[in-house]
Structures are given as structure tokens and as C-alpha cells.
Amino acid sequence: MGRPTDGRSATATPASVDVSVVLPAYNEERTIENTVRVTLQTLESFLPADAFEVIVAEDGCDDRTPEIADRMAAEDSRVRHFHSDTRLGRGGALEHAFAAAHGETLVYFDTDLATDMQHLESLVERVRSGEYDVATGSRWMPENVADRPVKRGFPSQVYNGLVRVFLRSDLRDHQCGFKAFSRQAFETLRDDVEDEHWFWDTEMLVRAQRAGFRVAEFPVDWEPKGDTKVDLVRDVLGMGSQILRTWWQLSVRPRITREVTIVSGLLLTLVAVALMTLYIDPSEVLSVLGDADPTLVAAAAAIYVLSWPLRGLRYRDILGELGYxxxxxxxxxxxxxxxxGNLVFPARAGDAVRAYVVKARRGIPYPSGFASLAVERVFDLLTIAGLAGVVLVGLAATGGLNDIASVLATGVSGGNVDVSASDVRTVAYVATGVGVVAIAGVLAIALSARADSNLVRAVVGRFSSDSYVEYVAGVIEQFVSDLQAVAGNRAAFGRVGVSSLAIWTIDVVTAVVVLFALGVDIDPTVLVGVSFFAVSVGNLAKVLPLSPGGVGLYEIAFTVFMAALAPVTPAMALAAAVLDHAVKNAVTIVGGVASMLSLNVSLTTAVEESADVRERELAESE
Structure with a gap:
């Protein structure tokens, strides 16, 4: 991003001016000169000639606007030209210009002068007098509703309605480009406002109200001039995402305490269990579990423990390719x-914990921690999808696809276990979709590595052009770059791939031993092959978990395909799925507690602090 520069005239503007008017300008060569002259004349009508300055905040223009602004600054010492080599966004340009302004009252309005300039004195004096901290013109006051074309008026009303509902604003019009702020209000709020484009002034108004500043809204005469520079698809969608982001920050996140998080996780678990009882008789499952061979259950746990050092080795290889x-x-x-953390807290909050741990204990930057974890997830999904695909080919060769087609059409029932065909198809759709997306995503990344153009920003830019989308595009680009770094090194790719295969093979072997612990007596070759398929589909399906730990879709998938292909009785298959999950979760929790004691990490503290650490890291990188 090019640094903004102050291209003002040789005669410096006095630092004691009362009012600074900023004119955000992007390719305004046809209007900017007239706008500056009208602004100067209007300010002179109610202020001393040396009490104000006019700043043209020229935002990376590619027309003659910079040339015109430079000339006007040279002709009048009260005019300043604030230039940026690249686009900052309207909000970014305003923020940088306000920060460099000399006045205690900071004003801006749109350069098309759609708002009647007769209101400028009223706008300025509301803040300059000290009566209000913020003032804004309004086109939607009951006594003075602007006559706007439907294509611009209707979206504006919807937008303002959403802001009032979600962000609890008392104002009617947040978008009118006719606002003033006291220096104190601006300096207090500027670091909290994240948007740098069209949502910037809305966020300023909302946060000003939340902070207790006095905000005045008054009716103005307004007439649309020319075409709007707001993209009614991309920018409206972008501002919608900003409403949700601000709502989360102001209304939701402050209420997410440790107690709320734990209770939410427990409630989600209870809901998942309650849903399972709709097609499962718990008593029959418990009866089967009661007959399990404890020695073999312990053996299954010991086997599963072997996968954890492999996870550490794989993560070491991934971080090594990223330079850590x-x-x-x-x-x-x-x-x-x-x-x-993922077992205890919902929404995979444990992922943030890992990034926090490697940041807090080893100084690995937060974005790199998340990127490395995302790369690990991609290899997991590719390995699982590959295993499922290999077994599927084998089933096709042996006629097993007929059994899969049958279970998709009829579901599975036996004893007191009844899984409907619609539930089976849901599992199949989710698993297939996740596998296809994983493979397609890696192919797309491989293709993008060969292209000179920036495909990420081109694709993301189709949906919105606001600053938040720039952040999202940056995150995706970092992820793609890190994945390419691992995939681009054949040796590293091979090591990570082999370790992923070993990890998931151990996962399947654990499930097989659990089945033997429950007394399953079938051909071991058939059992291993079916287990690879059932475990793989189950893990693909649980990408959309019903609760922490993925309880729900995994059990359905394992039960259905073991019962259809092994064959194992539905009650036995379900008991194996539950016991398999319980063994793996028990190993995870024991290892987690031991690791927390060893590394002196509090799980709940890590969950709470990871969000703050991430925000600080992002702020440092900007």
C-alpha cells in the first residue's frame, strides 16, 4: 500500500485552524475544482478566513484529479492535497486525512455536493460549539425524506434498517456523506473502527453511540447527482458482512465467557445424544458395550496412542517448510x-488454542499457526478421501456397490436400531461433498501456482470490494502460499503424505480392535477393508459435526456401512462406533491434560486469550 503524502502548497496551513473539511476524491477530475471552490466560499460565509482548511483526500486516482488538487493547493494555502499511491478505500482515505488534519472539528462530505451546502454551517456548528461530539445529515428523517430512485433508495432503507436492528443504532441514515466529528471522538474511535471502505462512517456512528458520545442527526436537502460509485451487488454484500462482523464484536463476543462456552458445549452434546435416541435404543447399545473385552479395549487405546507422535512429526514437517x-x-x-479443546468447546475453538500455544510458547506468528493447521487439515481430508476411494474401487470389483446402493435406498434397521434412508443419504452427500471439495481445492491451488494472475483476489473480488474482503483474500492467499510451499517440495509432500496415511491407518486399526473387543467374528480381511471405508466416510461426514468431538454423523456412517458391508448387526456396529469414539476421546483427553500440565497451559485461558492474541497479531501486521 502506498503511503499517503501531503502535497500542499508552499505556504503552510496554520496549525491552529478550527475546522478541517476533508473531500474524499476518487477520479473526480470533472468536479473536484468546483467542489473545492464552493466549499471555500461556503466556509468563508460563516467562519474567519484563517479558521479552516480544505483537504482533498485523493485516493489513488488514475485521472487528472491529483494534478488539479496540486494546482489548487499551490494557489490557496488553505487547500491541502493528501495523496495516496494506491487505493485506501473511502474510509481509509478519510481516516488518514483526518489524522493529518489540523482542526479540532473534522468534517467530510461527498464531492458531488449532493447535500445542499446551505446545511454546512449547521453541520459544523453542532460540533464546533461543543453541543455534540458527532453530527450527521439525514435523508430519511420523517419531516424531510429524500426523493431517491428505487434502485438506490430501497437498498439504502434496508441497509439502515439492518443497522438499527443488529447494531442497536438510534439513527435513521448512516450512509449520508455529510458528517462531522470532534477531534476527541475521532481519536477515541479510530483504532476500534476496522472497515476502510463504505462501512467506515457507519461503524464510526455506531461505535460513537456505544461509547456514549453525543450524536446529532438532522434533516438535509439532498439530490442525487450522477451515478453512485457503490456497487449495488458487491459493496452491499460487503457492507452486510460488516454489519454481521460489528454485531459479533459488539453484541456477541463480549458475552462469550468461559462459563457460556462450557455450557454451550454441554448443551450441544446433550442435543446430539437426544437426536441419536430417535433412531437408537440406548439400552441395546449399552448391553453390547457391557460385553466388551477390557483387554482388547485397552489394546485399542494403546494402538491409538501410537498415532500421536506421528501427528507431531507431521506437524513438525509442515512447520519446517514454513521456516519454523x-x-x-x-x-x-x-x-x-x-x-x-475441540472435544470440550464448540465451533472447533481448539484450533485457535493450538495457534495460541505455538505463538505463546515458541513465538510462531498467529497467521502461520493457523495456516499450518489448515495445511494439516487438507492432508487429512485428502488421505481420508483417498482411502475411501481405494476401498470403493475394491467394492466395485467385488460387487459391494450393490450393498451400498441398497442401504442408500432403504436405510438400516435391526433390533432396536433404525437409521432411515434419508439419514444415510445425508451422510453420503456430506462425505462425498467434503471429499470432492478437498480434491478440487488442491487441484485449484496447483493450477493457481502456474498462473501469473492473482486468482484469489479476482474470485473474492466478485463478491465484494470492501476492506474486510481484502483481509479475507489475504488470509486465503497466505493459506494457498503455505500449502504450495509444502506441496511444492516433493520430499516434504511425501513425508507429510506418508505420515498422514500412517495416522489414519492406525485410526482404522483402532476401530478394528474395538470390533474384536465386542466379539465380532468375521474374516479379518473383510473387516479391515470395510472398516477403512466406514471410518473414512464417517470422518469425512463429521466435518459438519452435530456437537463437539463430531458425535453424530460419524456414528451413523460407521453403523450403516459396517452393518451393510461386513455384515455386523446394527446394534453391534453402533456400539463399536460409540466405543471407538470413546476410546479415542479418552486418549485425547488424557494426553491433553498431561500436555497442559507439562506446558503450563490453561485450556480455558487459551481459548479466551487466543482471540485477543490474533487481533494483536493482525494489528501488528497492518
């Missing part, structure tokens, strides 16, 4: 802690 070299033991502990 850490010991396997530490990384295994960090994974244990994060996976324990």
Missing part, C-alpha cells in the same frame, strides 16, 4: 491440547 523448526515432543503436546 520445533521439537516433535512440544508439537505433539500442542496438538493434544488443541484436540482436547
Amino acid at each position: 523448526h520445533e521439537k516433535t515432543g512440544f508439537l505433539t503436546g500442542a496438538i493434544f491440547i488443541s484436540q482436547t
Whole structure:
């Protein structure tokens, strides 16, 4: 991003001016000169000639606007030209210009002069007098509703309605480009306002109200001039995302305490269990579990433990390709802690915990922690999808696809277990969709590595052009770059791929041993092959979990395909799925607690602080 520069005239503007008027300008060569002259004349009508300045905040223009602004600044010492080499966005241009302004009353209005300039004195004096901290013109006051074309008026009313409902604003018009702020209000709010484009002034108004500043809204005469520079598809969608982001920050996140998070996780678990009882008789499952061989259950747990050092080795290889070299033991502990967090807290909050741990204990930047974790997830999905695909080919060769087609059409029932065909199809759709997306995503990344154009920003830019989308595009680009770094090194790709295969093979072997612990007596070759398919589909399906730990879709998938293909009785298959999950979760929790004690990490503190650490890291990188 090019640094803004102040291209004002040789005669410096006095630093003691009362009022600074900023004119945000992007390719305004046809109007900017007239706008500046009208602004100067209007200000002179009610202020001393040396009491104000006019700043042209020229935002990376590619027309003659910079040339005209420079000339006017040279002709009049009260005019300043604030130039940026690249686009900052309307909000970004305003913020930088206000920060460099000399006045205690900061004013801006749109350069098309759609708002009648007879209101400028009223706008300025509301703040300059000290009566209000913020003032804004309004086109939607009951006594003076603007006559706007439907294509612009209707979206504006919807937008303002959403802001009032979600952000609890008392104002009727947040978008009118005719506003004033006291220096104190601006300096207090500027660091909290994240948007740098069309939502900037809305966020300023909302946060001003929340902070207790006095905000005045008054009716203005307004007439649309020319075509709006707001893209009614991209920018409206972008501002919608900003409403949700601000709502989350102001209304939701402050209420997410440790107690709320734990209670939410428990409630989600209870809901998942309650839903399972709709097609499962718990008593029959418990009866089967009661007959499990404890020695083999312990053996299953011991086998599963073997996968954890492999997880640490894989994570070490991924971080190594990103330039960070850490010991396997530490990384295994960090994974244990994060996976324990995913079992306890909803919305995979444990993922943030891992990034927090490697940042707090080893100084690995927060974005790199998330990127490395995302790369790990991609390899997981590719490995699972590959395993499922290999078994599917084998089933096709042996006639097993007929059994899959049958279970998709009829579901599974037996004893007191009844899984409907619609539930089976849901699992199949989710698993297939996740597998296809994972493979397609890697192919797209491989293709993008060969292209010279920036495909990420081109695709994301189709949906919106606001500053938040720039942040999202940056995150995606970082992820793509890190994935390419691992995939681009054949040796690293091979190591990570082999370790992923070993990890998920151990996961399947654990499930097979659990089945033997429950007394399953079928051909081991058939059992292993079907288990690979059932476990793989179940893990793909649980990408959309019903509760923490993925309880729900995994059990359905395992039960259905084991019962249809092994064959194992539905009650036995379900009991195996539940016991398999319980064994793996128990190992995870024990390892997580031990790792928290070893690394001196509090799980709840890590969940709470990870959000703050991430915000600080992002702020430092800007």
C-alpha cells in the first residue's frame, strides 16, 4: 500500500485552524475544482478566513484529479492535497486525512455536493460549539425524506434498517456523506473502527453511540447527482458482512465467557445424544458395550496412542517448510491440547488454542499457526478421501456397490436400531461433498501456482470490494502460499503424505480392535477393508459435526456401512462406533491434560486469550 503524502502548497496551513473539511476524491477530475471552490466560499460565509482548511483526500486516482488538487493547493494555502499511491478505500482515505488534519472539528462530505451546502454551517456548528461530539445529515428523517430512485433508495432503507436492528443504532441514515466529528471522538474511535471502505462512517456512528458520545442527526436537502460509485451487488454484500462482523464484536463476543462456552458445549452434546435416541435404543447399545473385552479395549487405546507422535512429526514437517523448526515432543503436546479443546468447546475453538500455544510458547506468528493447521487439515481430508476411494474401487470389483446402493435406498434397521434412508443419504452427500471439495481445492491451488494472475483476489473480488474482503483474500492467499510451499517440495509432500496415511491407518486399526473387543467374528480381511471405508466416510461426514468431538454423523456412517458391508448387526456396529469414539476421546483427553500440565497451559485461558492474541497479531501486521 502506498503511503499517503501531503502535497500542499508552499505556504503552510496554520496549525491552529478550527475546522478541517476533508473531500474524499476518487477520479473526480470533472468536479473536484468546483467542489473545492464552493466549499471555500461556503466556509468563508460563516467562519474567519484563517479558521479552516480544505483537504482533498485523493485516493489513488488514475485521472487528472491529483494534478488539479496540486494546482489548487499551490494557489490557496488553505487547500491541502493528501495523496495516496494506491487505493485506501473511502474510509481509509478519510481516516488518514483526518489524522493529518489540523482542526479540532473534522468534517467530510461527498464531492458531488449532493447535500445542499446551505446545511454546512449547521453541520459544523453542532460540533464546533461543543453541543455534540458527532453530527450527521439525514435523508430519511420523517419531516424531510429524500426523493431517491428505487434502485438506490430501497437498498439504502434496508441497509439502515439492518443497522438499527443488529447494531442497536438510534439513527435513521448512516450512509449520508455529510458528517462531522470532534477531534476527541475521532481519536477515541479510530483504532476500534476496522472497515476502510463504505462501512467506515457507519461503524464510526455506531461505535460513537456505544461509547456514549453525543450524536446529532438532522434533516438535509439532498439530490442525487450522477451515478453512485457503490456497487449495488458487491459493496452491499460487503457492507452486510460488516454489519454481521460489528454485531459479533459488539453484541456477541463480549458475552462469550468461559462459563457460556462450557455450557454451550454441554448443551450441544446433550442435543446430539437426544437426536441419536430417535433412531437408537440406548439400552441395546449399552448391553453390547457391557460385553466388551477390557483387554482388547485397552489394546485399542494403546494402538491409538501410537498415532500421536506421528501427528507431531507431521506437524513438525509442515512447520519446517514454513521456516519454523520445533521439537516433535512440544508439537505433539500442542496438538493434544488443541484436540482436547475441540472435544470440550464448540465451533472447533481448539484450533485457535493450538495457534495460541505455538505463538505463546515458541513465538510462531498467529497467521502461520493457523495456516499450518489448515495445511494439516487438507492432508487429512485428502488421505481420508483417498482411502475411501481405494476401498470403493475394491467394492466395485467385488460387487459391494450393490450393498451400498441398497442401504442408500432403504436405510438400516435391526433390533432396536433404525437409521432411515434419508439419514444415510445425508451422510453420503456430506462425505462425498467434503471429499470432492478437498480434491478440487488442491487441484485449484496447483493450477493457481502456474498462473501469473492473482486468482484469489479476482474470485473474492466478485463478491465484494470492501476492506474486510481484502483481509479475507489475504488470509486465503497466505493459506494457498503455505500449502504450495509444502506441496511444492516433493520430499516434504511425501513425508507429510506418508505420515498422514500412517495416522489414519492406525485410526482404522483402532476401530478394528474395538470390533474384536465386542466379539465380532468375521474374516479379518473383510473387516479391515470395510472398516477403512466406514471410518473414512464417517470422518469425512463429521466435518459438519452435530456437537463437539463430531458425535453424530460419524456414528451413523460407521453403523450403516459396517452393518451393510461386513455384515455386523446394527446394534453391534453402533456400539463399536460409540466405543471407538470413546476410546479415542479418552486418549485425547488424557494426553491433553498431561500436555497442559507439562506446558503450563490453561485450556480455558487459551481459548479466551487466543482471540485477543490474533487481533494483536493482525494489528501488528497492518
